[in-house]
Amino acid sequence: MRSSVSRTPPPPSRAASPSSAAAPHGLAAHEVVLMMDTDPVHGLDDDEARRRLARFGPNVLPASARDNTLMRMLRQFHHPLIYILLASGVITAVLGEFVDSAVIFGVVLINAVVGFVQESRAEAALDALRSMVRTEARAVRGGHVRPLPSEELVPGDLVLVEAGDKAPADLRLVRSSELRVDESALTGESAPVAKDEVVLSAATPVADRRNMVYSGTLVTAGTGAGVAVATGARTELGEIHRLVGSAELLATPLTEKLARFSKVLTVAILALAAVTFVIGLIRGEGVVPMFTAAVALAVGAIPEGLPAAVTITLAIGVARMARRRAVIRRLPAVETLGGTTVICSDKTGTLTENQMTVRTLWTPEGDRYDVSGSGYAPEGEIREPGGAVVTSPTSGALRWCLLAGAACNDATLARQDGRWTLTGDPTEGAMLVAAAKAGLDRDALTDAYPRVAAIPFSSERQYMATLHRARGGDHVVLLKGAVERALDLCDTWMDADGGVRPLDGDAVLRAADELAAGGLRVLATAVRFDAEPARRGEPEELDERGLRGTMVLTGLQAMLDPPRAAAARAVRACHAAGIEVKMITGDHAATATAVARGIGLLGDHSDHEVLTGAQLAGLPEEEYPGAVERARVFARVSPEQKLRLVDALQSRGQVVAMTGDGVNDAPALRQANIGVAMGRNGTEVAKEAADMVLTDDDFATIEAAVEEGRGVFDNLTKFIVWTLPTNMAEGLVILVAILFGAALPILPTQILWINMTTAVALGLMLAFEPKEEGIMGRPPRDPARPLLTGSLVARVLLVSTLLVGGSWWLFQWELANGADEAVARTAAVNLFVMVELFYLFSCRSLTRSMWHVGLFSNHWIIGGVTVQMAGQLALTYLPVMNRLFHTAPIGLPVWSRIIGISALASLVVAVDKRVRRRLM
Numbered sequence: 001m002r003s004s005v006s007r008t009p010p011p012p013s014r015a016a017s018p019s020s021a022a023a024p025h026g027l028a029a030h031e032v033v034l035m036m037d038t039d040p041v042h043g044l045d046d047d048e049a050r051r052r053l054a055r056f057g058p059n060v061l062p063a064s065a066r067d068n069t070l071m072r073m074l075r076q077f078h079h080p081l082i083y084i085l086l087a088s089g090v091i092t093a094v095l096g097e098f099v100d101s102a103v104i105f106g107v108v109l110i111n112a113v114v115g116f117v118q119e120s121r122a123e124a125a126l127d128a129l130r131s132m133v134r135t136e137a138r139a140v141r142g143g144h145v146r147p148l149p150s151e152e153l154v155p156g157d158l159v160l161v162e163a164g165d166k167a168p169a170d171l172r173l174v175r176s177s178e179l180r181v182d183e184s185a186l187t188g189e190s191a192p193v194a195k196d197e198v199v200l201s202a203a204t205p206v207a208d209r210r211n212m213v214y215s216g217t218l219v220t221a222g223t224g225a226g227v228a229v230a231t232g233a234r235t236e237l238g239e240i241h242r243l244v245g246s247a248e249l250l251a252t253p254l255t256e257k258l259a260r261f262s263k264v265l266t267v268a269i270l271a272l273a274a275v276t277f278v279i280g281l282i283r284g285e286g287v288v289p290m291f292t293a294a295v296a297l298a299v300g301a302i303p304e305g306l307p308a309a310v311t312i313t314l315a316i317g318v319a320r321m322a323r324r325r326a327v328i329r330r331l332p333a334v335e336t337l338g339g340t341t342v343i344c345s346d347k348t349g350t351l352t353e354n355q356m357t358v359r360t361l362w363t364p365e366g367d368r369y370d371v372s373g374s375g376y377a378p379e380g381e382i383r384e385p386g387g388a389v390v391t392s393p394t395s396g397a398l399r400w401c402l403l404a405g406a407a408c409n410d411a412t413l414a415r416q417d418g419r420w421t422l423t424g425d426p427t428e429g430a431m432l433v434a435a436a437k438a439g440l441d442r443d444a445l446t447d448a449y450p451r452v453a454a455i456p457f458s459s460e461r462q463y464m465a466t467l468h469r470a471r472g473g474d475h476v477v478l479l480k481g482a483v484e485r486a487l488d489l490c491d492t493w494m495d496a497d498g499g500v501r502p503l504d505g506d507a508v509l510r511a512a513d514e515l516a517a518g519g520l521r522v523l524a525t526a527v528r529f530d531a532e533p534a535r536r537g538e539p540e541e542l543d544e545r546g547l548r549g550t551m552v553l554t555g556l557q558a559m560l561d562p563p564r565a566a567a568a569r570a571v572r573a574c575h576a577a578g579i580e581v582k583m584i585t586g587d588h589a590a591t592a593t594a595v596a597r598g599i600g601l602l603g604d605h606s607d608h609e610v611l612t613g614a615q616l617a618g619l620p621e622e623e624y625p626g627a628v629e630r631a632r633v634f635a636r637v638s639p640e641q642k643l644r645l646v647d648a649l650q651s652r653g654q655v656v657a658m659t660g661d662g663v664n665d666a667p668a669l670r671q672a673n674i675g676v677a678m679g680r681n682g683t684e685v686a687k688e689a690a691d692m693v694l695t696d697d698d699f700a701t702i703e704a705a706v707e708e709g710r711g712v713f714d715n716l717t718k719f720i721v722w723t724l725p726t727n728m729a730e731g732l733v734i735l736v737a738i739l740f741g742a743a744l745p746i747l748p749t750q751i752l753w754i755n756m757t758t759a760v761a762l763g764l765m766l767a768f769e770p771k772e773e774g775i776m777g778r779p780p781r782d783p784a785r786p787l788l789t790g791s792l793v794a795r796v797l798l799v800s801t802l803l804v805g806g807s808w809w810l811f812q813w814e815l816a817n818g819a820d821e822a823v824a825r826t827a828a829v830n831l832f833v834m835v836e837l838f839y840l841f842s843c844r845s846l847t848r849s850m851w852h853v854g855l856f857s858n859h860w861i862i863g864g865v866t867v868q869m870a871g872q873l874a875l876t877y878l879p880v881m882n883r884l885f886h887t888a889p890i891g892l893p894v895w896s897r898i899i900g901i902s903a904l905a906s907l908v909v910a911v912d913k914r915v916r917r918r919l920m
């Protein structure tokens, strides 16, 4: 036994410079195998893998190299408003107002801490989401191929990759076949790179890395096996990650628009404050009070909490979507989802269960056989048209229909804990089960006729063929696939005794149509027997051209794939929400139509709403977009056609969500406004291209995500409508005071108090607002529509006016009735907060009255209101707060005036809402 020391490979250091001779791509494959101390066939054994995992750590990128904590904290101060506050803090101190200065610095600091904590939490929430979509790798351990979480890979592992995978580590290839890799994650170059056909014995090293597949790159075609030479942070990707840090996660078009808006607003308000300052001086006011007033104006009018609130609302939306099994990969998707107007969905697996069971067999003589049983248990019977049970047919079309289905097949069935489970493609699983029900054993055939070559199934090709050879040299070619494709390759059919006759393609198509009209998925099977012994030494190949016109059709297998339980309801919900649902499938038009009818996607007489890939291809350019917009089912569509479909819909102004799972779906997913990938059955390539991943592959989840997206947008709007009046009113109150040469009703530190406490305790709670009733009963939001509609702008102006009028009146009234300035200001400050607090309840719904929403349906708001009230009492009655904020205790009569004005303001808003609702 070798010692563990001798089995430790050199640290897979990237220190070996890429050009150095010791870099894996500069060595011959067998040298890399030696260097990594592994076995090119059996891989590592479990014990050794465990040791290496302990030594090198899990195969994950280090928590992204974000700025360190200090830098992130400092960034919180990088804002024009904060500069103003810092400057005014300094100037206030120079003027000898140390308490004010301390309050200003204190507020700036608290603001930075709150910003920092919120930002970190939002980022952590998004990071957590990424780990929900886990990558599986396949490695050979102890001679067996094992699916493994990619974190568990270690240097020296023999890793298998195929089309659709994301490479889980840096791999030096030891075998590959037609491998093509999209290396854009590393190089930015998106055209796939062909990798060399490498064999282990190839002694010549390759200088330009055509024998390497790097972690994070996407395999777009072919298969390969490679030795992991670096994992985790030591991969090329890890290196880039360390240098670049993570991309800016928290920006979306909306946050950017708002950030720009706040910047422009800030500059405008600063200019206004400067002008006010100058006007005051010209009118002979003192420098200090004018400076204070200018600062108050700037601090009050700038909506500083806006960008952070938007980010947090989006992050909360993302978490809600994740709970409903839609994982957002790109934050802008949250915004776009709410505006989705068309959802283009795959059929198999998304609208249906992808649980196939063969129900009917058809042989070319016209006989139909019924198959009983359900699921993947090989329990059930096949009955002849007369009713007799079929047992082990020994010759003829039925035997070869079943055998072709079962042996031209990569699926396997296993019994686990009394349940039959399938590994592989459900279509193939169903055919395997059908053969077993007739007592036919695939293994008996493949033992006598081992498989020597195959044309794998692909969505473009729509069939699969395998070549089997007996020891004596006889060949059998087996084929299964879409009926039209199989007919292209056959010109004869097999009868019940195994005799071969000329084919009547139309009769087969008619039979297939009839079966498909019942919603069954129909595949044809065919065989070819070659007595000719293979010439020694000649490679055994199977090529498409050689099949044409040589195959013998043996029958049809029709299988049921039940619609998902929630699909019909979700389609109905989408229609009610003004969202079109279109089915895009590789399946036959008749099958697709029947399934679409079953889930309410098509009416009973709507054949004109079904288009096939061939019809699409034949459409003149100018008719294409219109036809695509009208159709609801697209059948026999190849993945390549999906891109053009998305384009066409977008050219008609639609906001398109498109699902996809294969490698070739990636371009369409990228082009769609919302690319949706399948978490369970999708390829890594598709997930990488998508904006959203469904962890349950279910169509209903898309509908749920759209609903959440609408909710997020509503909550954003609510926050903005709630916060803007306060800012406007604060700015205006100061402006009016200066223009009239009157005392300021609120001081800069008091404005700081109002803005900072209410944004966190009150405004943010709107982000937790549950979705409004009927949110899926209105049409999608027009992306071109501004965030605030005319009526919302009017409401913002109305509330601002009420605030300015109310606080001005109250301040003057208190002064006129003998109160000192501190008491009158405390009254004004409390009035501001109280109006905001009442108005918060109104903002919980943009159109309905606050009573309709239910006063207590958002616990967060109740909590926030309680905290805010406690804060107000402290501000009013605690001596230390009185000193810090220049406030003073106020009596009950003052409170009653405050509450009275606030209630009156709410009443006016409620009436305004009601009148507008009537007008709508």
Ligand SMILES: Nc1ncnc2c1ncn2[C@@H]1O[C@H](COP(=O)(O)OP(=O)(O)OP(=O)(O)O)[C@@H](O)[C@H]1O
Residues within 6 Å of the ligand: 346, 347, 348, 349, 425, 427, 428, 457, 458, 459, 460, 462, 463, 464, 480, 481, 482, 483, 521, 522, 523, 584, 585, 586, 587, 588
């Ligand atoms: N494993 C397979 N072997 C041979 N032929 C197959 C196999 N799977 C599917 N087919 C045939 O190819 C056609 C297209 O299949 P594809 O997987 O592209 O689409 P689909 O699964 O029918 O639909 P969707 O696009 O909604 O997922 C099928 O209708 C079937 O006739």
